[in-house]
Amino acid sequence: MEKKYGVYICKGCEIADTVEIEKLEEVATKEKQIPVCKTHDALCSPEGLDLIKNDISGEGVNTVVVAACSPRVKYKEFSFNGSIVERINLREFVAWTQEPKTEDTQSLAEDYMRMGITKAQHTGLPEPFMLEEIDKAVLVIGGGITGMTSALGAADAGYNVILVEKQAELGGWAAKMHKQLPRTYPFESIEEPTIKATIDKVTSHSNIKVYTSSEIEKIAGFPGQYDVSIKTNGGTEQAKAGSVIMAAGWRPYDANKLEHLGYGANPNVITNVQMEE
Ligand code: SF4
The missing domain is CATH 3.40.50 (Rossmann fold)
Known part of the structure; x- marks a missing residue:
């Protein structure tokens, strides 16, 4: 200017x-x-x-x-x-x-x-950085309920999705749940898990490419143009994405640190993971 x-x-x-x-x-x-x-x-x-x-x-x-x-x-x-x-x-x-x-x-x-x-x-007005080309594919890291729900949302909206899960199966912790919270009226009793149906939807969706037993090796680039290296099948595959959804899940807290709440001393005090097991 x-x-x-x-x-x-x-x-x-x-x-x-x-x-x-x-x-x-x-x-x-x-x-x-x-x-x-x-x-x-x-x-x-x-x-x-x-x-x-x-x-x-x-x-x-x-x-x-x-x-x-x-x-x-x-x-x-x-x-x-x-x-x-x-x-x-x-x-x-x-x-x-x-x-x-x-x-x-x-x-x-x-x-x-x-x-x-x-x-x-010495002052200039900031100028917006405009990408010539934006890759509309979405990379979802994590194939648990959060990752799968995100992947389905993006895929149903017409975007190509790359879903990477490090375990051999999709589902994450949700697949280990005995029952799930009520999702239907009158919301009074726990329900059979719907995770299996969600997994089927994801694996059969034409806009979603699923990598299981795979990990992200490297992501380079910037929003709109990411180059993704996926460690899979003993090798590395390259993919391109414009955005990344992190849904890498959670790890159970070490309950041994919760002795003051009776964990370890009272057999009836267990974690949510033990409850599902
Ligand atoms: S307040 Fe108004 S009148 Fe006072 S110095 Fe600022 S611009 Fe000038």
């Missing part, structure tokens, strides 16, 4: 009583060669803001330096969509804290002007 600078100096809030405004203008126009430099009695007033907005729309100013109060105040007023805004704090750093009209105070204000304008000159 080609920058066009505008420097706006506020005379309000005792700034004009503390420093020579004309000398600050000279820093902008003579030293820094800024083409547009204006002053106003109260830049945050509707008229003051119009002064800036008119230059943005009429003069093509896109880098605005506001020499007025702290950037911590009047943030909304001095936000101009699409323009770089640099704030120079002449009010709190100079007018409200320094002795008025002394050489040191003037020189301090001029230095703040130089620093603010220089910073604006």
